[in-house]
Each structure stands twice: as C-alpha cells, then as structure tokens.
Amino acid sequence: RCMMKMSREQMASALISLGYEVSRQWKFKLRDESTPSALVNIDGTVHDYGNGWHGDLISLLQEYHNSFKDFKAAKEEAERLSGVEVKIDFTKFEKETTKKSDGPLPDSFMIPHRVEAQHNRQNYLHELKLLFQGDYDGKKELACKWERILEIAKKYDIGFNKKSGRLIMPMKNTNGETITFWKYKKLGASFITEDGKEIKHRKVLYTKGRSRPPFAITDVVEYAKDPSTPVLITEGEKDAMVALANGQRAVCIGGAGASKNINEQYLHLFKGLKVIIAGDFDKAGVAFNQNLLQLLKPIAKSVTVLRWEQKAKQDGFKLHPKFDLADYFTWKNNFANRR
Numbered sequence: 001r002c003m004m005k006m007s008r009e010q011m012a013s014a015l016i017s018l019g020y021e022v023s024r025q026w027k028f029k030l031r032d033e034s035t036p037s038a039l040v041n042i043d044g045t046v047h048d049y050g051n052g053w054h055g056d057l058i059s060l061l062q063e064y065h066n067s068f069k070d071f072k073a074a075k076e077e078a079e080r081l082s083g084v085e086v087k088i089d090f091t092k093f094e095k096e097t098t099k100k101s102d103g104p105l106p107d108s109f110m111i112p113h114r115v116e117a118q119h120n121r122q123n124y125l126h127e128l129k130l131l132f133q134g135d136y137d138g139k140k141e142l143a144c145k146w147e148r149i150l151e152i153a154k155k156y157d158i159g160f161n162k163k164s165g166r167l168i169m170p171m172k173n174t175n176g177e178t179i180t181f182w183k184y185k186k187l188g189a190s191f192i193t194e195d196g197k198e199i200k201h202r203k204v205l206y207t208k209g210r211s212r213p214p215f216a217i218t219d220v221v222e223y224a225k226d227p228s229t230p231v232l233i234t235e236g237e238k239d240a241m242v243a244l245a246n247g248q249r250a251v252c253i254g255g256a257g258a259s260k261n262i263n264e265q266y267l268h269l270f271k272g273l274k275v276i277i278a279g280d281f282d283k284a285g286v287a288f289n290q291n292l293l294q295l296l297k298p299i300a301k302s303v304t305v306l307r308w309e310q311k312a313k314q315d316g317f318k319l320h321p322k323f324d325l326a327d328y329f330t331w332k333n334n335f336a337n338r339r
C-alpha cells in the first residue's frame with residue numbers, strides 16, 4: 001500500500017493525541033521504558049530505534065495498538081487523527097539540523113584526561129573495573145584479566161574526566177582521526193533540573209553534534225591481512241573491548257539504529273572477512289543482528305549470527321535477559337570450570 005502522507009507536526013500531534021509524550025527533539029517512548037526509543041522523522045514517519053521498525057501512522061497503529069490490528073480500523077483512526085487541529089506550538093521544537101560534523105578533532109583534547117587518569121588513579125581504575133565487569137547468575141565479576149584491561153585502556157587511549165567521573169575515549173575514523181568522544185560511567189544518580197525535570201543517568205554519552213564512527217574500525221584494516229580469523233561485531237563499545245581483552249578480534253558498530261544505517265565507507269572494510277554478529281540477548285539485539293546480516297551478506301566472505309540459546313545449550317551456561325558478550329566472558333573466565 002501507499003505510505004500515508006503527513007507532516008512532521010501532524011504526526012507529532014497525532015502521537016500526543018494517542019497519549020505519547022513527544023519531546024522538543026521529536027523523540028518519544030513507544031513502550032514502557034526509561035528513555036525515548038523512537039523519533040518522528042522530517043517526512044512525518046516514525047522510526048523505532050529499539051527494533052528497527054519504520055512506518056507511517058497507519059502502520060504504527062497496527063504494530064503498537066492491539067485495537068487497530070485490522071488495516072481498515074487503523075486507516076480510519078489515522079485519518080481521524082490527521083484531521084485533528086494542531087494546537088501545539090511546534091516553533092519551539094528543534095527543526096531539521098545540518099549534517100553532523102565529521103571534521104577531525106585535535107589530539108590535544110585528550111591530554112588533560114590522560115593526566116586526570118594518573119592524578120585520580122583510584123577513581124579511574126574503579127570505573128575501568130566496572131566497565132570490564134559482567135554479570136553471571138546474579139554475580140558480578142571481571143570478564144577478563146586485569147593486566148589485559150590496562151593494555152586495552154592504553155591501546156585505545158582511555159582517559160578520565162574528574163568533573164563528571166566518566167571514562168573518556170577518542171573514537172577514530174579509518175584515517176586515525178578523532179571524530180567524537182565516548183564517555184562512560186556505569187553507575188550514576190538521576191538529578192532534577194531547575195524547571196523540575198528529572199534527568200536520568202545514562203551510562204554512555206557521545207560528543208553532541210558529531211558523527212559516531214565504529215569503535216576499533218582502524219583495526220579492521222589490519223584484520224584484512226588475516227581473513228581466515230573471524231571478526232566479532234558487537235552492539236556496544238564495552239562488549240568489543242571485553243572481546244578484545246579476551247584475545248578476540250572485535251569491532252563495535254553500534255546499536256540497532258546504527259547497524260541499519262552504517263556508513264558505506266565502513267562497510268567495504270569487511271569485504272572477504274569472516275564475520276560473527278554478536279547482538280545482545282534481547283529484542284534490540286535481534287534487530288541489530290538482522291540489520292547487519294542483510295548489509296554484510298553481499299560483502300563479507302561469510303556472516304554468522306551468534307545465537308545465544310544455541311550457545312548456552314552447547315556450552316552449558318545460563319542466560320538472562322540482555323545477556324551479552326561481557327556476561328559470556330564473565331561466565332567463561334570465572335564459572336565455567338566450576339561445573
């Protein structure tokens with residue numbers, strides 16, 4: 001069928017009428033969750049970053065509202081909502097922004113963060129420990145040897161920001177130029193702004209307004225020299241670092257949204273390689289796996305999706321929701337021999 005045409009403002013107004021809270025950045029929560037997972041696009045469609053779904057108002061009603069599973073009912077409701085008068089002042093919403101900058105950032109930016117990592121050594125090492133920690137059967141342990149953690153931190157230039165208490169790492173493109181910064185703090189408290197809005201802690205942040213290159217993408221150039229050894233592709237930087245610390249070849253593409261829209265300049269690097277896609281054990285991980293599988297099948301020599309249920313049955317470990325590579329290596333290095 002043809003896509004239902006709506007303006008961005010009409011779609012946002014319809015969503016608000018349905019009970020969603022659309023932020024000034026055009027983002028909203030499609031389900032019961034702590035942070036927004038969906039965006040109203042400039043063309044009036046909606047994209048769900050949680051599972052990669054994309055569609056118009058009719059499709060959204062069918063997908064996310066049980067009372068409108070029938071196409072006719074969904075179409076009638078969508079037409080009704082599209083005709084509702086827009087009473088919201090959308091001039092206060094953020095308009096379409098210019099393309100994110102890809103220009104290199106100066107290497108000097110990392111100097112104070114390297115210094116802070118030494119001056120605040122205890123806090124820095126504590127955050128590193130939390131970064132490389134996994135969870136297995138309710139127990140939290142390091143997912144690799146401590147000496148390997150220090151080697152990875154040195155290789156990828158992980159520093160420390162004293163003010164925020166976050167680890168900070170440059171994210172580089174294939175030329176070795178810093179494009180953005182990854183900022184990580186596993187544990188943190190929410191806070192209330194002056195206007196009473198609650199801001200919840202986010203483990204991972206990136207430099208605002210900058211593109212996000214895949215983590216360790218420069219390593220893929222080296223991997224091509226030995227195409228016989230598989231390369232793990234992970235959702236997050238943490239899983240990639242844990243895999244690297246355990247002697248695996250790994251690169252992080254990003255979550256479901258990033259895997260669906262990976263830049264062409266990075267895709268060609270996987271030509272002729274054996275790839276294992278290792279999304280997390282959850283709905284978003286499934287979307288991540290499927291997105292990359294479709295993109296890489298025509299390029300890589302072979303593409304395998306890591307099936308956690310099969311892996312758990314084969315190796316004999318327990319799964320839990322959102323189980324990931326860090327949890328797997330935590331089991332392998334701390335619990336596997338206790339069976």
